[in-house]
Amino acid sequence: MKQYEFHYDIAVIGGGPAGLATAITAAREGKRVLLADRNGFLGGNLTIGLPILGFLDEHGKRCVAGFAQELVDRLCERDACYGIRECPKHNSVANVDAEAVKILAFEMCREAGVEVLLHVEAIDAAVENGRLSSVTLYGKCNRVTVFADIFVDCTGDGDVACLAGCTYEKGRGEEEELMPPTVMCTIENVNDRALLDYVEAHPEEMKPMSATIETKPGYDAAYFKADPNYVFVGMTQLWARLKAEGICPVDRGNIILINGLHKGQMYVNTTRLLNVDGTDVLDLTRGEMEGHMQLRKLIETFRKFVPGFENCYISSIAPSIGIRETRRFKGLKCVHLEEALDGKIPEDSICLSGYTIDIHYNNSKGTLFKKLERAFGIPYGCLVSAECENLLLAGRNISVDDHVVGSTRVMACCMAMGQAAGLAASMALDAKKAPADVDVQVLRQKLLAGNAILSYEE
Numbered sequence: 001m002k003q004y005e006f007h008y009d010i011a012v013i014g015g016g017p018a019g020l021a022t023a024i025t026a027a028r029e030g031k032r033v034l035l036a037d038r039n040g041f042l043g044g045n046l047t048i049g050l051p052i053l054g055f056l057d058e059h060g061k062r063c064v065a066g067f068a069q070e071l072v073d074r075l076c077e078r079d080a081c082y083g084i085r086e087c088p089k090h091n092s093v094a095n096v097d098a099e100a101v102k103i104l105a106f107e108m109c110r111e112a113g114v115e116v117l118l119h120v121e122a123i124d125a126a127v128e129n130g131r132l133s134s135v136t137l138y139g140k141c142n143r144v145t146v147f148a149d150i151f152v153d154c155t156g157d158g159d160v161a162c163l164a165g166c167t168y169e170k171g172r173g174e175e176e177e178l179m180p181p182t183v184m185c186t187i188e189n190v191n192d193r194a195l196l197d198y199v200e201a202h203p204e205e206m207k208p209m210s211a212t213i214e215t216k217p218g219y220d221a222a223y224f225k226a227d228p229n230y231v232f233v234g235m236t237q238l239w240a241r242l243k244a245e246g247i248c249p250v251d252r253g254n255i256i257l258i259n260g261l262h263k264g265q266m267y268v269n270t271t272r273l274l275n276v277d278g279t280d281v282l283d284l285t286r287g288e289m290e291g292h293m294q295l296r297k298l299i300e301t302f303r304k305f306v307p308g309f310e311n312c313y314i315s316s317i318a319p320s321i322g323i324r325e326t327r328r329f330k331g332l333k334c335v336h337l338e339e340a341l342d343g344k345i346p347e348d349s350i351c352l353s354g355y356t357i358d359i360h361y362n363n364s365k366g367t368l369f370k371k372l373e374r375a376f377g378i379p380y381g382c383l384v385s386a387e388c389e390n391l392l393l394a395g396r397n398i399s400v401d402d403h404v405v406g407s408t409r410v411m412a413c414c415m416a417m418g419q420a421a422g423l424a425a426s427m428a429l430d431a432k433k434a435p436a437d438v439d440v441q442v443l444r445q446k447l448l449a450g451n452a453i454l455s456y457e458e
């Protein structure tokens with residue numbers, strides 16, 4: 001087995017939206033930064049066909065800019081993103097070319113001076129006197145020991161924090177019910193006009209599948225026809241009929257389609273994998289296999305019953321299962337549902353979240369999709385481990401409660417957290433302090449200088 005040992009100022013583990021923002025932001029501050037990821041590419045869920053959600057609140061007001069906006073702008077420059085569009089259901093959508101994201105992510109890391117290490121996962125963490133001294137990564141019979149002054153866990157599942165023995169919560173209730181994940185795919189040769197004409201003639205297909213789903217008026221065929229930048233969630237009556245006839249291929253009440261950037265292309269977010277824990281390799285294996293097999297049946301059903309999909313086919317399947325939630329770690333602070341619903345923006349907020357409380361239940365309750373009247377603030381302490389003094393968190397593993405994660409898990413918000421974590425780590429090094437002792441008001445000023453949004457006054 002090959003053995004490597006590396007030393008960095010800041011080690012970012014996890015190269016998804018939060019990790020990208022963290023590493024690039026810290027490297028731009030002149031720090032020597034490692035960005036490590038288990039895949040052979042960077043971008044995480046940005047690369048499986050999902051849209052970037054979370055830029056706007058319920059009323060179309062800006063919640064997120066900064067690094068996330070820069071990423072969108074650069075994708076738009078190469079015709080790999082439609083830009084940000086207001087949406088009656090999701091508040092905003094920004095559909096991207098999943099493959100273009102992978103290339104841009106590498107380019108931005110090179111420009112900033114981020115050192116990238118792929119095909120590795122964290123397998124051990126050494127903690128001494130409450131401080132994380134090293135993280136061991138493993139891949140392809142290579143053992144890599146990484147020493148750093150500050151570590152940032154952007155793995156989504158909080159793998160580093162877990163290995164360090166940090167306290168976490170998972171799911172909802174005593175049974176720790178987790179949102180079901182999805183295996184996504186890309187399909188080609190879709191006639192979306194035929195679909196939209198059908199929905200225009202049958203508006204009942206756009207009715208919510210349950211009373212727990214809130215959608216503003218205007219989420220209809222006219223909205224979809226006006227701009228290709230859309231996410232389609234509908235066909236509830238067709239799906240109910242297929243379920244009643246016993247021929248529905250997945251246990252859900254609608255279909256979710258993300259319009260692609262190429263003619264006839266769509267990303268399918270419709271498989272439903274119950275009782276899958278994204279931190280258990282046995283569950284992940286079962287989920288990946290079931291998801292792939294569901295896709296075959298799903299596309300066959302599309303061809304038979306969904307107008308415009310008669311000749312569609314799968315061109316690619318996402319390289320990994322899309323996990324909605326797993327662990328949430330104990331931070332110095334925590335955002336609770338009541339605070340989110342009240343739209344509280346504390347003075348130590350480092351970003352805003354205005355996306356809906358969007359919980360996919362793992363049982364017959366279906367989906368909770370509750371609009372927020374205004375964005376709420378995420379305090380800096382939610383990113384700071386309460387138990388490991390040189391560990392920061394960014395992404396869906398931060399310190400929020402079991403319903404607030406339904407809002408903060410979307411990618412624009414995760415990139416906003418990452419921008420804050422990258423700056424905070426750099427400031428802590430400059431001041432020779434622990435991340436908990438960073439001057440949050442100075443951090444906020446630096447974030448504002450980087451075009452972040454921290455209140456409705458900006």
